[in-house]
């Protein structure tokens with residue numbers, strides 16, 4: 598059975614661990630790690646089938662087949678190359694880290710040299726299947742508009758560096774418009790989905806991102822438009838935010854669980 602280690606015991610990490618423990622994903626939960634050891638310790642006691650050990654990454658990678666990163670972009674730099682070098686597959690949630698071309702190339706090279714897979718779940722968006730098919734032909738444009746309640750954008754480098762008072766926003770306000778490579782640095786905990794779109798489609802320079810703070814919404818809304826030789830499509834997801842972390846949509850967690858389910862199942866459905 599697939600042996601999994603989870604790095605990041607926050608909103609998504611907890612959901613993934615629960616899904617493994619409940620048998621939704623046919624795998625063994627071997628180890629967990631969080632830089633906040635208290636969060637990891639609290640989580641460890643919550644399972645009925647598994648008793649994952651709290652393990653530093655260097656030890657974890659010796660005991661698992663697949664490392665799940667659901668921590669932060671910084672963690673991708675620290676743990677993913679190490680996991681691949683140790684012949685572990687990886688599933689990455691903090692996909693924005695891959696805007697760093699050096700890191701992206703290194704991850705691809707290490708995965709290839711060590712015969713490992715790197716999985717990027719769809720996250721809180723719909724339409725990656727269509728984009729992947731369409732990108733076999735010519736793509737003209739990919740845009741994503743992300744609309745969140747202002748407090749869902751709190752703490753992002755863009756908001757902090759520009760001294761934006763989110764409480765004073767009374768109408769929908771476009772805070773950012775630009776390429777995905779800049780968007781994922783400006784809003785590292787909000788637009789990882791734009792990074793996943795970039796990897797699946799036309800890259801971080803050409804994928805365009807608009808971030809709107811909108812006090813009239815209670816959901817995290819992602820609208821995607823893709824145009825190309827195939828024609829065009831749009832998708833819109835109105836996501837329920839996770840109660841524990843309003844920046845993160847519930848669908849993001851479900852998407853990671855669905856990817857793990859696919860990995861651990863003989864049946865593969867969809868593009």
Ligand SMILES: NC(=O)C1=CN([C@@H]2O[C@H](COP(=O)(O)OP(=O)(O)OC[C@H]3O[C@@H](n4cnc5c(N)ncnc54)[C@H](O)[C@@H]3O)[C@@H](O)[C@H]2O)C=CC1
Pocket residue numbers: 604605606607608609610630631632633636667668669670671672675689690691692718719720721722785786787789790793841842844845846849
């Ligand atoms: N790909 C996608 O579509 C989506 C990606 N995300 C990203 O997934 C990641 C997890 O999201 P949530 O669970 O909502 O976040 P969270 O903030 O609830 O939990 C993150 C946990 O990771 C830990 N952590 C952070 N950096 C770490 C490091 N360097 N080493 C070890 N532990 C570390 C924190 O202490 C925290 O317990 C975030 O980076 C988030 O931005 C979130 C939503 C959608």
Ligand SMILES: O=C([O-])CC(=O)C(=O)O
Pocket residue numbers: 720721785786787788789790791817836844845846847849
């Ligand atoms: O969960 C969401 O709505 C999307 C998100 O935070 C991200 O992609 O980083």
